Amino acid sequence: MTPEPDHVESLSAKKDRRATEAKAAWKEYEAEQLAINKNMERLRALRLAREAQEAAAPEPQKVPRKRAKASSETV
Numbered sequence: 001m002t003p004e005p006d007h008v009e010s011l012s013a014k015k016d017r018r019a020t021e022a023k024a025a026w027k028e029y030e031a032e033q034l035a036i037n038k039n040m041e042r043l044r045a046l047r048l049a050r051e052a053q054e055a056a057a058p059e060p061q062k063v064p065r066k067r068a069k070a071s072s073e074t075v
Helices: 005-056
Strands: none
Touching: none
């Protein structure tokens, strides 16, 4: 028992269509991953530059504040 010839063609066409859709989906996935990786590299470079700048700059000395004396009044 063999399938009808027109049915075989439709299965073949369906297989070809799925293969084409799979290739398109894979290209879309790769493009998204490339964009994500580029953004991560950009952000990493910004973070490293900021950290290097912070490490090179002297940290300002903190001047201790004088606390105001608390009043001994009670309400």
